[in-house]
Amino acid sequence: MDSVYSFLKYIFRYKRKVVDQVLFYISLISAAVMVMHVGYITDPKVARLTEDIVIGLYYGLFIIEIFRTTASILVARRINMSHYTGVLVSAYFLLITISRVSGGFLSAFAKDEWLYLGIAIMFLSELSKNSLFFDNFYFNPTILFVISFLGLILLGSFLLMLPRTTLEAPLSFVDAFFMATSAVCITGLSTTDISTNFSLFGQSVIMALIQVGGLGIMTFTGFFGYFFSGGFSFKNQLMFGEILGENKLNSVISTLLTIIFITLLFELIGAILIFSSLDATLFDSVGEMIFFSCFHAISGFCNAGFTIIKDGVMNDNYRFNYNFQLAVSSMFILGGFGFGTIFNFYTWIREKINAILCRLVKKVNYRHKPQVFSFNSRFIVLCNSIFIVLATISFFALEQNHSLMADRTNYGEWVTSIFMANSARSAGFNSVDLNFVNIPTVIMFVTLMWVGVSPGSTGGGVKVTTVAIALMNIVALAKGKESIEIYKRRIASESVNKAFAIILLSILTIALSFILLNFSDPNQQMIPLLFEAVSAYTTCGLSLGITPSLSATSKIILMFTMFVGRVGMLTLLVAFIKNTKNKSYIYPTEKILY
Numbered sequence: 001m002d003s004v005y006s007f008l009k010y011i012f013r014y015k016r017k018v019v020d021q022v023l024f025y026i027s028l029i030s031a032a033v034m035v036m037h038v039g040y041i042t043d044p045k046v047a048r049l050t051e052d053i054v055i056g057l058y059y060g061l062f063i064i065e066i067f068r069t070t071a072s073i074l075v076a077r078r079i080n081m082s083h084y085t086g087v088l089v090s091a092y093f094l095l096i097t098i099s100r101v102s103g104g105f106l107s108a109f110a111k112d113e114w115l116y117l118g119i120a121i122m123f124l125s126e127l128s129k130n131s132l133f134f135d136n137f138y139f140n141p142t143i144l145f146v147i148s149f150l151g152l153i154l155l156g157s158f159l160l161m162l163p164r165t166t167l168e169a170p171l172s173f174v175d176a177f178f179m180a181t182s183a184v185c186i187t188g189l190s191t192t193d194i195s196t197n198f199s200l201f202g203q204s205v206i207m208a209l210i211q212v213g214g215l216g217i218m219t220f221t222g223f224f225g226y227f228f229s230g231g232f233s234f235k236n237q238l239m240f241g242e243i244l245g246e247n248k249l250n251s252v253i254s255t256l257l258t259i260i261f262i263t264l265l266f267e268l269i270g271a272i273l274i275f276s277s278l279d280a281t282l283f284d285s286v287g288e289m290i291f292f293s294c295f296h297a298i299s300g301f302c303n304a305g306f307t308i309i310k311d312g313v314m315n316d317n318y319r320f321n322y323n324f325q326l327a328v329s330s331m332f333i334l335g336g337f338g339f340g341t342i343f344n345f346y347t348w349i350r351e352k353i354n355a356i357l358c359r360l361v362k363k364v365n366y367r368h369k370p371q372v373f374s375f376n377s378r379f380i381v382l383c384n385s386i387f388i389v390l391a392t393i394s395f396f397a398l399e400q401n402h403s404l405m406a407d408r409t410n411y412g413e414w415v416t417s418i419f420m421a422n423s424a425r426s427a428g429f430n431s432v433d434l435n436f437v438n439i440p441t442v443i444m445f446v447t448l449m450w451v452g453v454s455p456g457s458t459g460g461g462v463k464v465t466t467v468a469i470a471l472m473n474i475v476a477l478a479k480g481k482e483s484i485e486i487y488k489r490r491i492a493s494e495s496v497n498k499a500f501a502i503i504l505l506s507i508l509t510i511a512l513s514f515i516l517l518n519f520s521d522p523n524q525q526m527i528p529l530l531f532e533a534v535s536a537y538t539t540c541g542l543s544l545g546i547t548p549s550l551s552a553t554s555k556i557i558l559m560f561t562m563f564v565g566r567v568g569m570l571t572l573l574v575a576f577i578k579n580t581k582n583k584s585y586i587y588p589t590e591k592i593l594y
Helices: 002-014 016-040 044-076 081-102 104-110 110-132 142-161 175-186 202-216 216-231 234-244 250-275 286-301 322-337 339-362 375-396 410-427 439-451 463-479 493-520 526-537 552-567 569-576
Strands: none
Touching: 002 110, 002 526, 016 110, 044 081, 044 110, 044 526, 081 110, 104 142, 104 439, 110 526, 142 175, 142 202, 142 552, 175 202, 175 493, 202 250, 202 286, 216 375, 216 526, 250 286, 250 322, 250 339, 250 569, 286 322, 322 339, 322 375, 339 375, 375 439, 375 463, 439 526, 463 493, 493 552
């Protein structure tokens, strides 16, 4: 017994990486076989064989993971973060195994889908551990951010090309690449109807791409890498700090965890609200309702605009389901505020509650913290509130005698106005047919798409704060002021310069995309092409219905436009243009004539 313990002690102290590498490759093989079984195998005999192989690999992973976790705890003689996650994964495997063997009240977990999820969790955990390889070599974090999106798009394209992804016509490479790009870039433009042409597997792939693409694959791998490995190295923290825009090194991990926590919490709340608004007679099972709710909660919060409703929210079963529209719109409005602002709301509410408890319960004076609601959060809330109110009122006024005539009540008209006006900013859902709205409304939609939502959010556009800074700078120049002032603060000149750079780059990119679309599809009308170009760059996803009929060249142009819009033209320039060396001298200043 002592010799066994000594052997385990040697393995888990000095050869732990070898054990992790072995389990990683086993989980990789298991995940690959699972994907082939679920998405590729169509022959029933081969499918039964691959199913048996997948089940065998599942139980193999179960045994290995329990052995690794137990032995690691015994050798360490204490439980750390990586042990907790190992115990949780083992507990999940054990639950599924018991449910498949005994059945009974656990029979709901005996379905193969839960088994596939277990393999996916195992592979994700091992992949995340191996993703923290940045101590070995250096990558510019900005380039790594761009490469991660490209890699996710290529993986999504491969999965969407599998035969069992679609129910009718299989996707071509261009269409699969387009759909993957649209999902990862949380745009929502689609070359096929995913509600009718995609299988449950295909819809699940789209949902996963939206979730990972909305938060960024580096955020996900960083979170799971920290969660499953039990910590970050100093170099990892530097890299993720630059990717997340976090200046304080000791706040990198908390920021990462906060982003994931806020996203999952609000998506859970959104899924519950959506589930409660559904008509159960429209679904075959509760499981189908749960999947439907989760899909639209994720698509809504990430401002993706994808839906698995036939004909979209315009469908008669949902066009007048105002509770459903309010639930979805609350998701994309909250997602559009940004993670930092939402978390700031949480800290502000927590401070207020603590103050009330101290005054009423503890009978002591509460020491308030200064600047609980940060300057950026106040500015973002102000800008968003103005745009939400103006956009809603404008849509209500412009469409009062047109698309809103279908709504039978004044309440319904206002809900539709809230849904459409705010969806046009980045989400891409539509409950009315855009081909039957006023031309002024189309112009308003183009403007709203271009403006977009908040920085640090899942939405696109040039961002409301960027437009606000540009407008305030114009007013400041007209007044003869040298700087912009708001909330007793002076806006840094760097922010002003960046705002105008982002605006100019967006206009140039949209114009180039629009011109190229006119060359590649000369038979299409100019207004739908311009609408498509703006929608792609701002990752909104609204369309006048021409996306499926575009040529392969136009789809490639839109793919590039979506990618540039999601990553950011300024980010791409920063990533690939070398920094100039700092000079120890300053040239004389000259003024340019205007």
